[in-house]
Amino acid sequence: MHRSFSPALVLIAACSSAPAERMPSRASAAEPLAAMDIAAIRATDSAFATAMGAGDAAGAAAIYLPDAHVLPPEAAPVEGREAIQQFIAGFLGAYHVTIAVSADAIEGRGDLAYARGHYTLEGTPRAAGTPPLREDGKFLEVLRRQPDGTWRYAVDMWSPNGPPAAPK
Secondary structure, eight states: OGGGTOOSOSOOOSOOOOSOOOOOOOOSTTSBOOHHHHHHHHHHHHHHHHHHHTTOHHHHHTTEEEEEEEEOTTSOOEESHHHHHHHHHHHHHHEEEEEEEEEEEEEEETTEEEEEEEEEEEEEESSTTOOOEEEEEEEEEEEEEOTTSOEEEEEEEEEESSSOOOOO
16 A cells, blocks of 8 residues: 555655766756756755655645656656645655655756656554555656756656565
8 A cells, every 4th residue: 555655755865975967067058957956956855855754744745846746656646736745645644754865867957857866765654553664766856947046846756676675
């Protein structure tokens, strides 16, 4: 049941350093992302992971665009920030989560970027009878730069590398 949410949730999280990425200046929409954009995208992932760890569904959902799409494994797409918040709240109602996310690549042009990487999710049940979760997987995020320079998720997709395992 909860395997389908298998949150890397949204995948994302306390980002660690990544392999080399392009970091030229932001002179035009056709040029690769600047270092400050890559740092801002990492900050977006960190803010998401922090909100999830705090059990803050509204805070996690605020990191998505109003018309964002979440594409969870083995589940129907979730469209729009309000529906995404409900989706996250359902998962956080069942589990206290810890997510570690690492972007392996961040690329983009202008106000559009993608991050590809891997995650580890641990879910501690909030109620007796709910099994604990541990999941390793991969993710792909599409992000849009906002007028204030922050980045928000437009599309978020993740999948586990295998069936959830019992925590160690």
